[in-house]
Amino acid sequence: xxxxxxxxxxxxxxxxxxxxxxxxxxxxxxxxxxxxxxxxxxxxxxxxxxxxxxxxxxxxxxxxxxxxxxxxxxxxxxxxxxxxxxxxxxxxxxxxxxxxxxxxxxxxxxxxxxxxxxxxxxxxxxxxxxxxxxxxxxxxxxxxxxxxxxxxxxxxxxxxxxxxxxxxxxxxxxxxxxxxxxxxxxxxxxxxxxxxxxxxxxxxxxxxxxxxxxxxxxxxxxxxxxxxxxxxxxxxxxxxxxxxxxxxxxxxxxxxxxxxxxxxxxxxxxxxxxxxxxxxxx
Amino acid sequence: xxxxxxxxxxxxxxxxxxxxxxxxxxxxxxxxxxxxxxxxxxxxxxxxxxxxxxxxxxxxxxxxxxxxxxxxxxxxxxxxxxxxxxxxxxxxxxxxxxxxxxxxxxxxxxxxxxxxxxxxxxxxxxxxxxxxxxxxxxxxxxxxxxxxxxxxxxxxxxxxxxxxxxxxxxxxxxxxxxxxxxxxxxxxxxxxxxxxxxxxxxxxxxxxxxxxxxxxxxxxxxxxxxxxxxxxxxxxxxxxxxxxxxxxxxxxxxxxxxxxx
Numbered sequence: 001x002x003x004x005x006x007x008x009x010x011x012x013x014x015x016x017x018x019x020x021x022x023x024x025x026x027x028x029x030x031x032x033x034x035x036x037x038x039x040x041x042x043x044x045x046x047x048x049x050x051x052x053x054x055x056x057x058x059x060x061x062x063x064x065x066x067x068x069x070x071x072x073x074x075x076x077x078x079x080x081x082x083x084x085x086x087x088x089x090x091x092x093x094x095x096x097x098x099x100x101x102x103x104x105x106x107x108x109x110x111x112x113x114x115x116x117x118x119x120x121x122x123x124x125x126x127x128x129x130x131x132x133x134x135x136x137x138x139x140x141x142x143x144x145x146x147x148x149x150x151x152x153x154x155x156x157x158x159x160x161x162x163x164x165x166x167x168x169x170x171x172x173x174x175x176x177x178x179x180x181x182x183x184x185x186x187x188x189x190x191x192x193x194x195x196x197x198x199x200x201x202x203x204x205x206x207x208x209x210x211x212x213x214x215x216x217x218x219x220x221x222x223x224x225x226x227x228x229x230x231x232x233x234x235x236x237x238x239x240x241x242x243x244x245x246x247x248x249x250x251x252x253x254x255x256x257x258x259x260x261x262x263x264x265x266x267x268x269x270x271x272x273x274x275x276x277x278x279x280x281x282x
Numbered sequence: 283x284x285x286x287x288x289x290x291x292x293x294x295x296x297x298x299x300x301x302x303x304x305x306x307x308x309x310x311x312x313x314x315x316x317x318x319x320x321x322x323x324x325x326x327x328x329x330x331x332x333x334x335x336x337x338x339x340x341x342x343x344x345x346x347x348x349x350x351x352x353x354x355x356x357x358x359x360x361x362x363x364x365x366x367x368x369x370x371x372x373x374x375x376x377x378x379x380x381x382x383x384x385x386x387x388x389x390x391x392x393x394x395x396x397x398x399x400x401x402x403x404x405x406x407x408x409x410x411x412x413x414x415x416x417x418x419x420x421x422x423x424x425x426x427x428x429x430x431x432x433x434x435x436x437x438x439x440x441x442x443x444x445x446x447x448x449x450x451x452x453x454x455x456x457x458x459x460x461x462x463x464x465x466x467x468x469x470x471x472x473x474x475x476x477x478x479x480x481x482x483x484x485x486x487x488x489x490x491x492x493x494x495x496x497x498x499x500x501x502x503x504x505x506x507x508x509x510x511x512x513x514x515x516x517x518x519x520x521x522x523x524x525x526x527x528x529x530x531x532x533x534x535x536x537x538x539x540x541x542x543x
Contacts, residue, residue: 026375169375
């Protein structure tokens with residue numbers, strides 16, 4: 001049962017990340033996801049200080065807000081501050097992450113949130129944190145519920161906004177010209193990425209979530225010539241990472257999140273080889 | 283020599299656009315007639331693309347206003363088509379030729395609404411008009427430069443607009459495509475529609491366009507090609523750009539323009 005729940009949480013997390021990751025890769029925003037994953041740390045802490053609980057809803061909102069703030073600052077520095085976008089990203093997320101580190105270190109005793117957990121996560125503990133309905137009925141791990149709801153929201157977002165997301169990603173000038181609000185879609189996507197990142201926190205941590213966001217999507221990008229195919233492949237890769245990562249971790253008796261990310265890297269290298277072979281044959 | 287007309291289809295008044303506080307286009311007052319094939323010309327960095335981006339509301343205006351069909355852009359978006367520079371998008375994007383052309387219909391669809399059968403038929407028809415119907419299922423990365431430009435043009439046709447802005451549609455395309463595009467633009471014009479094209483080849487300008495706008499940070503000239511395409515105005519627009527000037531000399535000799543010495 002333990003293996004089942006762990007793999008389920010990992011799969012839900014990886015698939016949600018992979019779907020959003022496709023859009024990040026296509027919009028050349030891969031580094032923005034790195035920035036968001038770090039800079040939402042103060043958002044989580046502030047949400048914790050305000051509500052005084054580790055309730056995930058408050059943290060999701062806090063993180064979502066910080067994620068948006070991060071991208072707004074990056075846009076501002078890039079456009080008004082006349083700074084290259086990579087420099088703007090570097091300045092913004094390190095500063096916000098540092099703020100989070102100060103908050104964690106200064107108030108460490110009051111917070112049931114340790115740095116290791118934030119940075120590396122521990123998916124093996126998620127099955128233990130179950131949701132007891134009415135204090136008695138075991139509804140399964142909380143993380144399963146959080147990630148399922150988030151995955152459904154992301155699916156709905158992509159389904160309803162399919163053409164808007166496609167057009168703003170492919171040709172934003174044309175999208176603006178026909179009256180689409182490109183910045184709105186940009187911020188909606190960033191908001192979804194921020195919320196997913198924080199929900200994935202306790203399973204895989206702030207650093208490895210970037211691997212889940214980018215690797216399956218980048219791998220799928222190499223192998224597909226249509227967006228729906230890319231989304232589908234990325235989803236399959238996400239599930240594959242969860243299963244193979246779990247058994248790799250069991251086999252070497254190591255970190256599950258680390259094993260999943262390692263598998264993500266291996267999968268990417270294999271796909272790169274395959275796509276090179278396909279291209280040289282055609 | 284700036285010809286202003288009554289009842290213009292495009293009216294630009296006192297337009298100034300800046301990048302990082304440096305003005306790149308100064309006080310442009312421009313009116314363009316309906317049913318014309320307009321060439322926007324000028325040296326590199328003269329603000330040609332900036333002008334049409336500003337008209338399409340893609341850049342913040344420092345001053346001035348733009349009216350299309352005597353109305354605000356937001357009221358007439360569905361009648362206006364914009365073709366960005368080909369290099370402005372990633373041609374490795376995982377979409378098919380047909381997907382891109384179908385995007386031309388998005389402006390007619392509401393939020394959350396999927397393309398209807400009629401939209402797909404219009405998209406296919408547009409592909410046929412540019413001679414690309416055999417490529418509809420290709421990924422766009424497998425196209426040549428000329429084919430990419432045809433796809434962009436098909437997307438614009440699918441918009442079924444009355445006013446077209448095209449940013450350098452002839453850059454990096456083969457001769458066959460260039461001729462095909464010119465033919466199409468003329469057809470569009472025959473229907474009483476207006477096409478405004480950013481162009482930088484002086485050799486072909488006179489043949490292609492019946493109205494020319496010369497820009498060099500400010501508006502140098504705007505008027506019927508035969509009135510505007512003169513040695514004096516060419517010199518005023520391109521003056522100082524030596525390579526262009528020598529090109530100009532051959533061009534003028536060929537066309538037997540009166541010398542003004």
